[in-house]
Amino acid sequence: MKQLIILAGAAALGFAGPAFAKPGNGHGNGNHGYDNNDRGRGDLYSYGNGGCPPGLAKKHNGCMPPGQAKKLYRGDRWRSGYGTRYAYREIPYDLRRRYDLDASAVSTYEDSYHGRAARGGLARAAGCTSCHGTHRILPKDDPASTIHVANLTATCAQCHPGATTEFARSYAHAPGRITSSDRATSWVRQIYLWVIGLVIGGMILHNALVWRRDLQRVRARQGEQTLHQRLSRGEVGQHAALLVTFSLLVLSGFALRYPDTLWARGFTTLGLDEPARRILHRIVAVGFVATALVHLGYLLTRRGREQLGHMRPRARDLREAVDNVLHQLGRRSSPPRFGRFRYIEKAEYWAVVWGTAVMVATGLVLWFPDRLRGPSWLVRVSEAIHFYEAWLAFLAILVWHLFFVLVRPGMRGALTAITGRMELEELAHEHPGEFARLYGGAIDRAQVGTASPPAGREAPQPGAQPAVAPPDSSGPPDGAHG
Numbered sequence: 001m002k003q004l005i006i007l008a009g010a011a012a013l014g015f016a017g018p019a020f021a022k023p024g025n026g027h028g029n030g031n032h033g034y035d036n037n038d039r040g041r042g043d044l045y046s047y048g049n050g051g052c053p054p055g056l057a058k059k060h061n062g063c064m065p066p067g068q069a070k071k072l073y074r075g076d077r078w079r080s081g082y083g084t085r086y087a088y089r090e091i092p093y094d095l096r097r098r099y100d101l102d103a104s105a106v107s108t109y110e111d112s113y114h115g116r117a118a119r120g121g122l123a124r125a126a127g128c129t130s131c132h133g134t135h136r137i138l139p140k141d142d143p144a145s146t147i148h149v150a151n152l153t154a155t156c157a158q159c160h161p162g163a164t165t166e167f168a169r170s171y172a173h174a175p176g177r178i179t180s181s182d183r184a185t186s187w188v189r190q191i192y193l194w195v196i197g198l199v200i201g202g203m204i205l206h207n208a209l210v211w212r213r214d215l216q217r218v219r220a221r222q223g224e225q226t227l228h229q230r231l232s233r234g235e236v237g238q239h240a241a242l243l244v245t246f247s248l249l250v251l252s253g254f255a256l257r258y259p260d261t262l263w264a265r266g267f268t269t270l271g272l273d274e275p276a277r278r279i280l281h282r283i284v285a286v287g288f289v290a291t292a293l294v295h296l297g298y299l300l301t302r303r304g305r306e307q308l309g310h311m312r313p314r315a316r317d318l319r320e321a322v323d324n325v326l327h328q329l330g331r332r333s334s335p336p337r338f339g340r341f342r343y344i345e346k347a348e349y350w351a352v353v354w355g356t357a358v359m360v361a362t363g364l365v366l367w368f369p370d371r372l373r374g375p376s377w378l379v380r381v382s383e384a385i386h387f388y389e390a391w392l393a394f395l396a397i398l399v400w401h402l403f404f405v406l407v408r409p410g411m412r413g414a415l416t417a418i419t420g421r422m423e424l425e426e427l428a429h430e431h432p433g434e435f436a437r438l439y440g441g442a443i444d445r446a447q448v449g450t451a452s453p454p455a456g457r458e459a460p461q462p463g464a465q466p467a468v469a470p471p472d473s474s475g476p477p478d479g480a481h482g
Contacts, residue, residue, distance in 0.1 A: 113366075117256070120255070120274035121259075122275055152169070153167075162371070165376075184377050185377075185380050185384040192388035196392050209325065209328035209329065211407065214409045228424050228427050229420055230420060230422040232303065238291065241294075242291055244287075246288065248280070248281075248284040250390065251267075252278075285363055292360070311350075313346055320338060321343045323335070323336045338430065338431050340434045342430070347400075348396075355393045359390070362385050365382040405417065410426075
């Protein structure tokens, strides 16, 4: 009898339970005491204080059921060496309104190194709780807050021993407020966007004119070519080292900025997650600096001093650039008589010199930010300069350099970069002043294959290095001869 009474009571409670519950469909879509018309965007799960079950109330998470929390906070997923990571893309509207949170808190964090490193798979990258704490999160104007101006340096020192005050201020993201770092970074961004647009746009227009003209010339070219030794083995080696280090720096650097791209995820699949990426980037950076130092030593040699003399900018370079554009437009019958290096190579060379100095200087700031002794905005400004200078260099190589060595019809620049040799006909066409200096005078391009060098020198044979003084022979720099 007693068992029947217990079963009857349990059944009664089971049927009566829904009558006392808040309206809903039984799948967690009730409003839990929260007005459904006040969800903001309507696509988020609602939760609130009113009618919160005791078990959820104890969690102090805004009465958010665990299943809904996963859907709200999971965000985009990706694989890394440390397992599955989750990106916190957005603070739900309900939480922002309840706790007066700024919507840009996540975006400003993700725009910092910590945010990018976390997205790239660095397990120990600083997250929200690393700086703000967990159970005792206080406003930044509270003297007991971990992000109070008096405590910020100590907070950063937990991960960066010896961190300076300037370093702590440089990485503090400030949602809803424009800081001095933001202003300076914005100026850098605007300047570089204009520079990139004008420089790269001008390069594209210039190269389109050259490509059209060269295509016409190559189609009409006939005859067997002879080879001329233009670069020494040391110069070929320096170019190869620069090619390898620059390419690896671009790939490993942009992988941090764009971790969600397909090619960056491919690196992660190969084991190059954030810890491995930054080690690779720094090792290659040391190799890049070593290449620059080797080149500085090369410039002290006789060959290096001579090449530098030919590479020195001159007033005639501007005239030749204008004349070349007029020639490509059909306004000038013949191209300029370029010497060993044209304005094309000179622009590339001095751009590499400038870019190397900028990237090394800003790279050192970013490598050792916790040792900063300058203004607090220096780190973020260096980060902006490093990023946009990298884009400028990458696009310049892509649009300008590769065009002249790979894209231009009939050009064999890639072969010259590997072997150091150039077709004699190409030398006569691209560098007529240099050809005249080495071979004793300008020769009709139709007769290049049978041209006779200066008296006393053996004529070059087709496919062989000519028996004339190579470009490293002594001679006046470009512009010193007619």
